Each structure stands twice: as C-alpha cells, then as structure tokens.
Amino acid sequence: MIAVIDYDAGNLKSVEKALSYLGEEAVVTREFKEILAADKVILPGVGAFGEAMERLKQYELDKVIREAVQRKKPFLGICLGLQLLFAGSEENGGVEGLHILDGEIVKIPAKPGLKIPHIGWNSLHLQNQGRLFAGIEEGAFVYFVHSYYLRAEKEEIVKASTEYGVRIHASVEEDNVFACQFHPEKSSSVGLQILRNFAGIGEV
Numbered sequence: 001m002i003a004v005i006d007y008d009a010g011n012l013k014s015v016e017k018a019l020s021y022l023g024e025e026a027v028v029t030r031e032f033k034e035i036l037a038a039d040k041v042i043l044p045g046v047g048a049f050g051e052a053m054e055r056l057k058q059y060e061l062d063k064v065i066r067e068a069v070q071r072k073k074p075f076l077g078i079c080l081g082l083q084l085l086f087a088g089s090e091e092n093g094g095v096e097g098l099h100i101l102d103g104e105i106v107k108i109p110a111k112p113g114l115k116i117p118h119i120g121w122n123s124l125h126l127q128n129q130g131r132l133f134a135g136i137e138e139g140a141f142v143y144f145v146h147s148y149y150l151r152a153e154k155e156e157i158v159k160a161s162t163e164y165g166v167r168i169h170a171s172v173e174e175d176n177v178f179a180c181q182f183h184p185e186k187s188s189s190v191g192l193q194i195l196r197n198f199a200g201i202g203e204v
Contacts, residue, residue, distance in 0.1 A: 001004075001025045001026070001027060001037070001039055001040075001042045001114070002019055002024055002025065002026045002027075002038060002039065002041070002199065003024055003026075003027055003029055003034055003035045003037075003038035003040070003041045003042070004016055004019075004027065004028045004029070004042045004044060005029070005030065005035065005042065005043045005044070005061060005065070006028045006029055006030045007030060007042065007045070007055045007056055007061055007120075008051065009044065009045035009047055009052055009055065009080060009081075010044075010047060010128075011044050011045065011046050011078075011079070011183070011185070012028050012044055012088060012187065014185045015042060015044045015078065015185045016028050017185070017201070018141065018184070018185040018191070018192060018195055019195060021070070021192070022061075022192060022196055022199060023160040023161070024086065024195075024196060024199050030059050031181070032134060034139045035064050036064065036067060036068060036071070037067060038068075038073070039074075039076040040073060040075070040076070040079075040198065041068045041073055041075045041076070042075075042076045042078065042081070042198075042200070043065065043075070043076070043077045043078070043081035043082045043084065044078045044079065044081050044110065045078065045079055045080030045084065045184075046079055046080055046145065046199070047080055048091060048092060048201075049080065049083055049084065049091040049092055049095050049097070049105065050089075050091060050092030050095040051092075051121055052080055052084055053084065053096070053097065053098075053141060054097055056084070056155065057156060062098060063123075064099060065085075065095065065100070066098070066100070066101075069100055069163055069176065069177060071092060071186075072175070072176045073185075074174060074176050074178065074198065074201045074202075075153060075176055075177050075178065076178045076179065076180070076198050077151040077178070077179035078179070078180055078182070078183060078184065078185070079145065079146065079182070080128070080170075081172055081182060081188050082150060082171075082172070082179035082180060083148065083150065084097050084098055085097065085098055085101045085177065085179055085180075086098075086099065086100075086101050086102070086103045086104060086105055086150065086152075087099045087102045087103065088104060088105065089102055089104070089105035089148060090104075090105065090106050090107055091105065091107070091147075091148050091178075094132045099144055099149050100177060101152070101157065101172065101174055101177060101179070102152070102153035102154060103149055103150055103151055103152035103154075103169070104150075104153075105148045105150055105151075105174075106128070106148060106149065106151055107147060107148050107149075108114045108148065108149055108163060108164065108165060108166060109166055109178025110201075111165045112167065116147050117146055117147040118144050118146055118147070118164045118187040119144065119145050120144065121141045121142065121143055121144075122139075122141065122142065122144055122162040122163070122164060122170075123139045123140065123141050123162065124136075124137075124139065124140055124142060124160040124161070124162055124170055124171075124181075125138065125142075125160065125161050125162065125200075126138050126159065126160050127158060127160070127161065128156055128157075128158060128159050129159070130160060130171060130173050130178075131173060131182070131197060131201060132159065132171060132173065132178055132194050133159060133160060133171075133179075133194065133197070134197050135193055135197070136190060136193055136194070141187075141190065141192045142170075142183070142184065142187040142189045142190055142191060142194075143182055143183050143186045143188075143191070144162070144164075144170075144180040144181065144182045144183070145183065146181060148168070149164075149166070149181065150168070150170075150172070150181060151169060152169045152172055154174075155170070156157055157172045157173060157174045157199040158171070158172055159171045159172060159173050160180075162182075168181065169181070170182055178194050178201075180194065181194045185202075196199065
C-alpha cells in the first residue's frame with residue numbers, strides 16, 4: 001500500500017488516480033499509523049512553500065515524514081513535495097524546509113521571453129542511473145508547473161535535469177528518498193512509468 005500524504009496541498013486525487021490506474025492500492029491520509037504502516041509514501045503538493053511548511057507542522061506531519069524516511073521506506077516527493085525535502089526556499093522571504101536532503105530552492109531567474117511560472121512540457125537529461133527512470137529514454141518529456149527550482153548540493157543525487165533559462169535539477173534520489181520537480185501523474189505514459197518504477201522499488 002502507498003500512502004499519499006494529505007496536508008491540503010492539491011493534486012492529491014490526481015496522484016491517487018494515477019496509482020489506481022497502475023493497479024496500486026493507495027490511500028490519501030494524514031493519519032500517522034496509516035502512513036507508517038504503508039509500504040511506500042508520497043508527498044505531493046502544489047502551492048506556496050511557506051504555507052505548505054506551516055500545514056505540515058500544524059498536522060505534525062513533519063515528524064511522521066522524518067520517521068518514515070528513517071525507517072527506510074521508499075519516499076517520493078512530487079513538485080512542491082520535492083522542494084519541501086530540502087533545507088529551505090527563497091519563496092515567502094525565505095523559509096526553512098524539512099532538510100532531509102541537502103540543497104536550496106531558488107527562483108527561476110527572469111529572462112526576456114521566458115515565462116514564469118514555468119508551465120508545460122520539457123525534456124529530461126538523464127544521469128547517474130536513477131531507479132525511477134528505468135525503461136525511460138533520454139530526452140523524454142514531462143510536465144512542469146513551478147516558479148522555483150532546486151539546486152542540489154550534491155551532483156551525484158541528481159538523476160534528471162532540464163533547461164528552462166537555467167539548469168534545473170528535475171529529479172533526485174538518495175538512499176530511500178526520491179523526488180521529482182515535475183508531475184509524473186500528469187506526464188502521460190512517461191510519468192506512469194516513473195510511478196510504476198517507484199511502486200516496484202523494494203525496501204532500501
């Protein structure tokens with residue numbers, strides 16, 4: 001069973017629906033027991049970093065996220081869920097994150113002709129043999145919606161990157177923690193394969 005963490009952050013149902021399509025049992029929950037009993041955990045999310053961190057702390061989900069990660073459960077952050085796993089974000093004047101992974105979230109720099117937020121399909125450059133990308137071709141397109149992006153501290157955890165006025169770390173993996181800045185649940189067959197790969201990962 002896969003637990004999808006509910007902290008009022010949007011796109012929960014689309015993640016649940018994609019997992020259901022793949023034949024995976026998924027539950028949208030903020031119950032500690034359900035999350036810790038799950039085989040895998042997903043932290044989705046769209047919206048503002050500061051507000052999201054406030055809600056995680058309000059529901060004390062920051063604690064259960066840390067415990068799930070410490071128990072070595074395969075854990076996947078999606079979009080805002082990726083950003084929250086890092087040290088902090090420039091958004092909302094600077095907000096501390098969960099600091100499960102090392103790196104920072106910064107604003108996509110403004111450039112002539114570059115629309116922000118970045119909304120749409122971009123191709124991925126795959127690197128460092130990410131387990132989420134098994135069976136996926138170099139240059140595959142996925143769907144992004146974001147104004148801030150990840151600069152990971154350690155290049156070796158970056159498994160996919162994309163270009164949008166700047167090089168964006170689009171997916172990372174370290175031990176049992178995986179994360180995607182893009183939305184696999186909205187990325188057609190490529191996204192479904194990424195979710196299928198995550199669902200197939202054993203205990204790390």
